[in-house]
Amino acid sequence: MPLPSQYRTFLETHAHPLEREFLSKPFRDLVPQLAKLREQAKREHLWAPHLPKSHGGLGLSLPEFAEISAVLGESPIGHYLFNCNAPDIGNQELLLTHGSAEQKAKWFEPLARGEIRSCFAMTEPEFAGSNPVWMDTRAVREGGEYVITGHKWFTSSADGAAFTIVMAVTDPDAPPHKRASQIIVPMDAPGVVFVRNIPVMGEQGSDYASHAELRFEGVRVPVTNRIGDEGAGFALAQERLGPGRIHHCMRWLGISERAFRMMVQRAATREIAPGEVLGQQQAVQHWIAECRAEIDAAKLLVLDVASRIERDGAHAARDGISLIKFHVAGVLQRVLDRAIQVHGALGMTDDTPLAYWYRHERGARIYDGPDEVHKSAVAKRILGAAGMKRHG
Structure with missing residues (x-):
């Protein structure tokens, strides 16, 4: 099994140098370069870690893939390079599990090979x-x-x-x-x-x-x-969203980790007066400590839920799936906000990926169900187990 460090080395060598272009050019202009990197990912046996070996992947379990997904989240193009970007990954999993032989041949196999989106x-x-x-x-x-x-x-x-x-x-x-x-x-x-x-x-x-x-x-x-069957759309969507939220949350934690490292580096080196750097400010020190604690705690929670999904299924882990959705989305937003604050005006530009993530990942608290819906759903089940009766 490839180690997360192998993926990080690949990203640092190949993806990070392309990020400025990704943020400033149409994606189609980068496709030829990215296609070469995707082929290299296949040669290095890093391709499609989530898919079975019989379909060209690495056959990792959900908890194992979650560790990889967090690393890939550190670059805006990380998941794409290894063919596990949303929504393709969810569609691959759906078709692999529920697609007919014809559907797999026509749609799943080309998607798994990275030939189509x-x-x-x-x-x-x-x-x-x-x-x-x-x-x-x-x-x-x-x-x-x-x-x-x-x-x-x-x-x-x-x-x-x-x-x-x-x-x-x-x-x-x-x-x-x-x-x-x-x-x-x-x-x-x-x-x-x-x-x-x-x-x-x-x-x-x-x-x-x-x-x-x-x-x-x-x-x-x-x-x-x-x-699948007629009328099974909702059930399939729910089944898709269980592992899907693991994918999202670990990607968010990857973003958080990269933003955290950038924040620490900036705080340690940015002079605000002769001989004085940002990191000497107590407020910045508190942000760094709080971010480290929040990221580490959130990662442990997500990996625990991934293990429960793998062991007991998505329905049995539904409370945990809701918990990680709103909790990690909140951690992501706080880490990005603090990282931008530490970067000052630079954080508002596209000279770093922080502003891109801040724009695109604000939706983390909305898509796949607003945070408030997940909080209410979990709370109602907890209260119901304690004997509270539902009205209306």
């Missing part, structure tokens, strides 16, 4: 994303086809994707959690309208870190493009 279309602008059973996109069955009509947004990485997995209502009269299905839709299918990359925090979405708005206008796909 993908996206996941669930959130709709007209409905609260915190309620995943409340959506309007419809997939009406006509013979051997579904006709899909609807409006999606924050379909991350849709720009440049070969296909999307669409959450659409297939039976509006079914119970809420059995109304929707997940259906593979090629992005070049007639009726798929790419509306725009949504600007985030004043930054026009790139073709890599994009959050796209899409419309599906009578898109026809074969019924065989449905993943």
Whole structure:
């Protein structure tokens, strides 16, 4: 099994020198360079650590991969270089577990080899994303086809994707959690309208870190493009989100770790007066100590939840999954904020990755369920176990 240090060496040698270009140029301009590095990752047996060896990966368990994912999070292009970037990693896991033989051959295998990219279309602008059973996109069955009509947004990485997995209502009269299905839709299918990359925090979405708005206008796909049973969309989404939150949280901790190192280096060397450096300020010292404690504690919590998911399944670990989601998102925001503060005006620029992360990762407290929803869900289960009755 490759060590996290091997991935860190790869990133420090190849990814970090490219970050300035990544922050200033369209992603498509860097694809030739990144493609060479991805091939090098394969040659060094570092490719797809999350996938089984039978599909070209390294076959790591979820806790083992979590350690690697934290290292990859230290660079904005870290996960992409090893083919475990979101949303591709979630789609790979979904298709590997629930895809038909045809779906695996047509979509999963090229995705696992890194030949194509993908996206996941669930959130709709007209409905609260915190309620995943409340959506309007419809997939009406006509013979051997579904006709899909609807409006999606924050379909991350849709720009440049070969296909999307669409959450659409297939039976509006079914119970809420059995109304929707997940259906593979090629992005070049007639009726798929790419509306725009949504600007985030004043930054026009790139073709890599994009959050796209899409419309599906009578898109026809074969019924065989449905993943799993009809009405299983919500259950599949929940299954996908368990390991997915481990991936997100460890990536956030990787970002936190890199930001922390940058903050410490800046504090230790930045003179604020002749012979006096930032690190001599008590407030900065407290930030450094607090960040170290928060990052270390958060990592232990995430690894514990990853072990529980591996051992008992995502449903049994659902409280822990919610806990890490909101807790690590908060740690990430605090660490980034302090790192920017220590860097002063430099922290506001794209001369370092701090401002990029601050813009793009503020969403950590919103996507995959707002922090407040997760806190309430956990608290209700704790209170229920203590005998509190639900009203209404």
